Every structure is written in structure tokens, then in C-alpha cells.
Amino acid sequence: MSRVADPTSRISLLRAAEEVFAERGLIGAKVEEITRRAGMSKGSFYLHFESKEKAFEQVTESFLARIGAMMPKPGHDMPHEPRELLRVWLEQDSQLFDFLWQNRAIVHIILGCQGDHVYLLQAFFRAMQENSCGWVRFWKGRGLFGDEVDEQLAATLICGAYNELYKKMIAAPKKPEVEAWLRVAQGMVVRGFGTTKLIRAYDASVHGAHGDTT
Amino acid sequence: MSRVADPTSRISLLRAAEEVFAERGLIGAKVEEITRRAGMSKGSFYLHFESKEKAFEQVTESFLARIGAMMPKPGHDMPHEPRELLRVWLEQDSQLFDFLWQNRAIVHIILGCQGDHVYLLQAFFRAMQENSCGWVRFWKGRGLFGDEVDEQLAATLICGAYNELYKKMIAAPKKPEVEAWLRVAQGMVVRGFGTTKLIRAYDASVHGAHGDTT
DNA sequence: CGGGTTACTGACCCGCGGGTCAACAATAGG
DNA sequence: CCTATTGTTGACCCGCGGGTCAGTAACCCG
Numbered sequence: 126m127s128r129v130a131d132p133t134s135r136i137s138l139l140r141a142a143e144e145v146f147a148e149r150g151l152i153g154a155k156v157e158e159i160t161r162r163a164g165m166s167k168g169s170f171y172l173h174f175e176s177k178e179k180a181f182e183q184v185t186e187s188f189l190a191r192i193g194a195m196m197p198k199p200g201h202d203m204p205h206e207p208r209e210l211l212r213v214w215l216e217q218d219s220q221l222f223d224f225l226w227q228n229r230a231i232v233h234i235i236l237g238c239q240g241d242h243v244y245l246l247q248a249f250f251r252a253m254q255e256n257s258c259g260w261v262r263f264w265k266g267r268g269l270f271g272d273e274v275d276e277q278l279a280a281t282l283i284c285g286a287y288n289e290l291y292k293k294m295i296a297a298p299k300k301p302e303v304e305a306w307l308r309v310a311q312g313m314v315v316r317g318f319g320t321t322k323l324i325r326a327y328d329a330s331v332h333g334a335h336g337d338t339t
Numbered sequence: 340m341s342r343v344a345d346p347t348s349r350i351s352l353l354r355a356a357e358e359v360f361a362e363r364g365l366i367g368a369k370v371e372e373i374t375r376r377a378g379m380s381k382g383s384f385y386l387h388f389e390s391k392e393k394a395f396e397q398v399t400e401s402f403l404a405r406i407g408a409m410m411p412k413p414g415h416d417m418p419h420e421p422r423e424l425l426r427v428w429l430e431q432d433s434q435l436f437d438f439l440w441q442n443r444a445i446v447h448i449i450l451g452c453q454g455d456h457v458y459l460l461q462a463f464f465r466a467m468q469e470n471s472c473g474w475v476r477f478w479k480g481r482g483l484f485g486d487e488v489d490e491q492l493a494a495t496l497i498c499g500a501y502n503e504l505y506k507k508m509i510a511a512p513k514k515p516e517v518e519a520w521l522r523v524a525q526g527m528v529v530r531g532f533g534t535t536k537l538i539r540a541y542d543a544s545v546h547g548a549h550g551d552t553t
Numbered sequence: 554c555g556g557g558t559t560a561c562t563g564a565c566c567c568g569c570g571g572g573t574c575a576a577c578a579a580t581a582g583g
Numbered sequence: 584c585c586t587a588t589t590g591t592t593g594a595c596c597c598g599c600g601g602g603t604c605a606g607t608a609a610c611c612c613g
Contacts, residue, residue, distance in 0.1 A: 127579080127580060127581070127587075127588035127589035127590080128578075128579040128580045128581085128588075128589050128590045128591085129579085129580065129581090129589085129590080130589080130590060130591095131590085131591095134590095134591095149454070150453050150454055152366050152454070153454050155569095155570065155571090156570075156571065156572085157570075157571095165591080165592090166591060166592040166593060167571095167572090167592080167593065168572085168573075168574080168591070168592055168593065169590085169591055169592075170571095170572090171571090171572065171573080172590080172591075176571075176572080177570095177571070177572095237453040239364050239451040239453075240363070240364055240366070240367050275523065278520060278523050279523075279527075281500075281503045281504065281507060282500040282503065282504070282523070282524055282527055283500075284503055285499040285500040285501070285502050285503025285504070286495075286496040286497075286499040286500045287499070288499050288502070288503065289495045289496065289498055289499025289502065290495065290496070290499070293495060306492060309489065309492050309493075309496070310496055312531065313493075313496055313527065313528075313531030313532065314527075314531070316530045316531045316532075317526065317527030317528070317530045317531040318527065318530075341557075341558035341559035341560080341609085341610065341611070342558070342559045342560045342561085342608075342609045342610045342611085343559085343560080343609085343610065343611090344559080344560060344561095345560085345561095348560095348561095369599095369600065369601090370600075370601065370602085371600075371601095379561080379562090380561060380562045380563060381562080381563065381601095381602090382561070382562055382563065382602085382603075382604080383560085383561055383562075384601095384602090385601095385602065385603080386560075386561075390601075390602080391600095391601070391602090
């Protein structure tokens with residue numbers, strides 16, 4: 126028999142790598158710094174990863190795979206009442222922003238990707254855009270967004286607005302109160318693209334009595 | 340007397356540098372590639388610039404200085420009629436997007452800044468945000484945006500939406516027809532934050548007869 | 554033409570950092 | 584304890600690319 130590998134080595138390295146990549150980006154991150162933070166030797170890095178780039182890709186791509194699942198999609202079980210829909214929308218936004226906050230280091234990394242790794246940034250934005258497109262289509266299907274609304278363009282504008290919000294969120298030292306932000310953003314989108322029916326539902330949700338649900 | 344310096348050397352180098360920085364970013368750009376494209380020797384680069392970084396800063400910072408001046412600001416001579424204001428707004432947006440298109444290489448460079456040069460990206464976005472804030476304040480002052488509208492937050496959302504538009508524009512091989520985009524964006528903002536008076540003016544401008552001005 | 558001055562060149566220098574691997578360390582079994 | 588096996592280490596290797604500068608080139612004037 127022989128020496129047993131430390132089962133936590135890889136995890137320590139991944140954690141340290143994520144931290145250093147977030148602080149410095151791929152180029153600025155040094156393998157020596159990563160291994161120093163993990164409390165290991167420089168050479169051991171290559172027992173776990175083929176190269177620095179490969180480690181970078183593992184950190185970022187696994188996150189991108191996860192965010193695909195995290196992205197709320199319109200389903201068959203969506204409520205029919207506009208006001209209830211708005212509540213669900215806000216709830217899902219809130220959860221997504223929580224997720225982005227919890228993974229703010231990786232999000233920060235991805236937002237800085239360029240060169241050979243610009244595909245990661247593009248994949249991230251594409252996921253956002255496509256999801257937003259799906260939602261615009263859904264709203265139109267429910268007759269709650271105007272027929273004349275161009276899906277792609279509306280999704281672009283909506284994504285842009287939300288992008289700016291989560292960028293501001295993750296740049297903050299402590300998680301800000303994003304609920305209010307998300308409500309204002311929802312208001313802009315509803316008024317900007319929604320039908321009278323949806324706008325009325327929104328207004329009622331803003332001025333109406335609070336929910337009695339558990 | 341002595342040998343006369345080539346007066347176009349510096350300009351050739353700056354042009355080549357801008358090109359290579361846009362394609363590769365700062366790190367990916369090699370001095371040897373820049374000088375090769377300028378048709379000069381590698382060493383001559385340092386006759387004009389202290390370092391690669393300094394050349395990078397010259398390219399980007401002079402653009403940022405210019406965009407400050409290019410950014411349309413609410414002035415004393417603004418029209419009073421909401422519909423005329425909307426027209427001026429669109430015109431200014433169009434001019435700004437033209438400017439961004441003409442300088443798309445540098446914009447692309449700046450959007451990719453990180454690390455030591457992240458201040459450039461931040462300065463760019465800050466200029467956009469502050470300008471947007473100024474406009475939100477102006478609209479509120481004219482009674483055309485709701486009193487309850489939070490300037491900072493509205494400016495953030497508006498900037499985000501417009502950011503996404505110019506990013507899409509500069510990523511295109513040929514300049515797209517952004518006029519339609521800008522009109523939709525304006526519509527979203529007006530409906531999202533404007534008063535009934537402004538919304539009516541917007542609707543009239545969309546459905547009304549076309550201008551007869553020269 | 555020769556001399557003096559400045560512009561330009563590209564071979565070279567050298568620090569940086571990703572990656573390697575021989576030597577050492579840790580572990581289990583006999 | 585010794586041996587075999589696998590894990591880990593960090594000194595070292597080496598390519599890359601920013602920057603240097605001695606040598607060469609260009610130019611003007613006497």
C-alpha cells in the first residue's frame with residue numbers, strides 16, 4: 126500500500142483559485158499565489174489541473190452550467206392572475222440575485238473575461254438574453270405585453286437594465302437591499318412594455334394591501 | 340543640423356496601437372506587432388512612448404476626455420414643449436451612438452479593461468451614469484418624470500439599457516439601424532418613468548405626422 | 554566630401570511565471 | 584524495521600516579451 130492522497134487538496138486549490146481569479150483575473154492570478162493560499166506547493170497544482178487555464182475554465186464553466194439551471198423559466202404551472210404573476214416574477218428575480226450574490230466572485234471573474242475566454246462572458250450574457258426573450262414571449266402570449274413589442278430588442282433593453290443592477294450589487298461590500306431595486310426595475314419594464322391590464326395589476330400590487338400568505 | 344524625424348511616426352504608431360489593442364487588449368497586444376503594423380522597428384516604439392502601458396493610456400484617456408465633451412447635457416436653451424424635447428433627446432442619442440460607432444475600436448478596448456486599468460472602464464461608465472442622472476433630474480425638474488423616481492436608480496437602469504444597445508452596435512460588422520432601437524429605448528424610459536403628459540407627447544410623436552423641418 | 558548631430562534599428566538582456574521532475578516524504582503491509 | 588508504492592515538494596528550466604542601447608543610417612552645413 127502507499128501514501129493516501131489528501132482528499133481536500135483539490136477543493137482547497139479550487140477555492141483558492143476562485144479567490145485569486147476574482148481578485149486578479151486570469152492573467153493577474155499566479156499559480157504560486159493560488160497554491161500559497163491553499164497551503165500547498167506550487168508543483169501540486171499540476172497534480173490536479175493540467176494548466177492554469179484549465180483550472181480557470183473549470184471554475185467558470187461549472188458556474189455557467191449551474192446558472193443555466195438557476196435561471197427561472199416560464200413553466201406550465203404559471204399563475205393566470207397578472208398580479209400573482211408579478212409576485213412570482215419578483216420572487217424569482219430575488220432568488221436569482223441571491224444566487225448571483227452568493228457567487229459574486231465567479232460572476233466578477235466572468236464579467237472580466239476577454240481574449241481566449243471571452244466566450245465565457247458571451248455565454249453568460251447569452252443565457253440572460255435568451256431567458257429574457259423567453260419571458261417577453263411568455264408575457265406576449267398571455268396578452269400582457271404589447272403585440273408590437275420586438276422580443277429581441279425588449280430583451281436586450283431589459284437585460285441591460287438588470288445587468289447594471291447586479292453589477293452594482295456584486296460591487297458592494299455588503300449585499301444591498303435589492304428588493305426595492307427589483308421592484309423599480311419591474312415597474313419600468315411593465316410600464317415600458319406591458320399592456321394596460323398588466324400596468325393596472327402592477328399599480329394595484331404597489332398600492333394594494335400586503336399579502337396574507339404564510 | 341541633423342536628421343529630421345518623420346512627423347508621421349507617432350501617428351502611425353498610435354493608429355497601429357489602437358488597432359492591436361482593440362483586437363487583443365493590452366496584455367495580448369505585443370509591441371512587436373504594433374511596430375510591425377506601423378512599418379517600423381520595435382525599438383522606435385520607445386522613442387515615442389515610455390512603455391506599452393503608457394501608449395495604452397494615451398489611446399484610452401484621450402478618448403475618455405473627448406467623450407466627456409460629446410455627452411449631451413441639458414442646457415438652458417432646451418425647448419419647453421415635451422414633444423420637441425423628445426425629438427432633441429433622440430437626436431442627441433443618435434449623435435452619441437454615431438460617435439461611439441466611429442470610435443468603436445477604443446470603446447471595445449475600454450469595455451475590456453480590468454486590473455490596473457479598470458479605472459478606465461469605471462470612468463466611462465461613470466460618465467454615462469452621471470450624464471443620465473443629469474437628464475433624469477432635468478426631466479423631473481420639468482415635471483415630466485415622476486417626483487417619486489429615484490434619480491440614481493433610474494439612471495442606473497437607463498444606462499444599463501443603453502449600454503446593451505451600443506455594445507450590440509459596436510459588435511456588429513456594419514453599423515446597424517440604431518434609430519429604431521433608440522426610439523424603442525426612449526419609449527421604454529418614457530413609459531417607465533415619465534408622467535402622463537410626457538407619455539402623451541411620446542405617443543403623439545410616434546403616431547403623429549412626420550416633421551416638416553429641413 | 555567629411556564631420557557633427559539626431560533618428561532609427563534589431564540583436565540582445567533579463568525578469569517573469571507557467572510548467573517539470575528528481576528527490577524527499579508519508580503510508581501500509583510483511 | 585524494511586520495502587514498495589504513491590503523494591508532495593520546490594529548485595530549476597525555458598519560452599515569452601518588454602525594454603535597452605551600440606551600431607548604422609539619414610540629413611544638413613561648411
